[in-house]
Amino acid sequence: MMLTFFNFRRAVLLLLFFLFYQALSFGQTNRLLFKTSFGDVKVVLYDFTPNHRELILTAIKDGTYASSFFNRIISGFLVQGGEHDIDIEKRESADPLQSKPRLAPEFDQRAFHKVGALGAGRDDNPDKASFLNQLYFVVGKPVSAVDLDSLEVKKGIKYTASQRAHYLKSGGQPRLDGDYTVFGEVYEGLDVLLKISKVKTDSLDYPIVPIQFTLTVLE
Structure with missing residues (x-):
């Protein structure tokens, strides 16, 4: 009887976990x-921010993130990677056309800055448009x-009960x-991300020991 009850309870817990994960990734x-080098971090991309989703998927396909680094780390704040603000500014300043390509923002109440959220970096442009090849956790x-x-x-905003x-x-x-x-958001490997966030950095928030990452699409 005790064994049967234990198995039933275990089955219920597994079912609840499965339902929770399905709810998290529903429609995504x-x-x-x-x-x-710290471990793997797995992320789900939101379908309700389609332009940013397609931007990063295209960038991965084109090899943009083939050899990237987390190059700005602030404990208790963020872990940022891809093209650095300084490099973007230098590249755009050297452009004779002075073009500054950006992606229009996509704001949705389901997408907010909880721990593990994946966001797109930007400069102080008034449109709040995103850099094309910079991301942060x-x-x-x-x-x-x-x-x-x-x-x-x-x-001038209102947080939902869920937020x-x-x-x-x-x-x-x-x-x-x-x-x-x-x-997007992390669904596995949040502990890895938190470890990375605690590494030693210099006065410009660069990690003392470079932290490289490879980025691929999971089938």
Whole structure:
């Protein structure tokens, strides 16, 4: 009888985990693998931010991320990779046409800056448009109800009950919401990402020991 009950309970727990994962990835088509010396990080891309999803999928196919690095790391804030702000500025300054290609933002209440969120970096352009080849992960910090109340007033936004619950339980970077596009999230390997976020860096937030990653699409 005890063995039967144990098996039943185990089956229920497995079913709940499966349903939770299905709910997380429902309707989401594409997944990515970030392979690092610290371990693997797996990400699901949001179908409701289609332009950013297609941008990174095309970049991977074209080899843009064939040899990339996490080149800006701030503990409690983010882990950023791809093309660095400084390199983008140098490249664009040297362009005789002075072109600054950007991707228009895609804001959606389902996509917010919780811990493990995957976002697109940008400069201070007024359109809040994203760089084409820069990404970041949120590692975040604790968030209080007072923080969220203050941000709602300051930014003129309203957090949903689900967003509030997530921020209050797990933290994040809600001050970035509505300013930077989030287009995916980590579903496996968050511990790897948090380890990376704690490496030693120099005064410009570059990691002392370079951290390379390879980025591929999971079938």
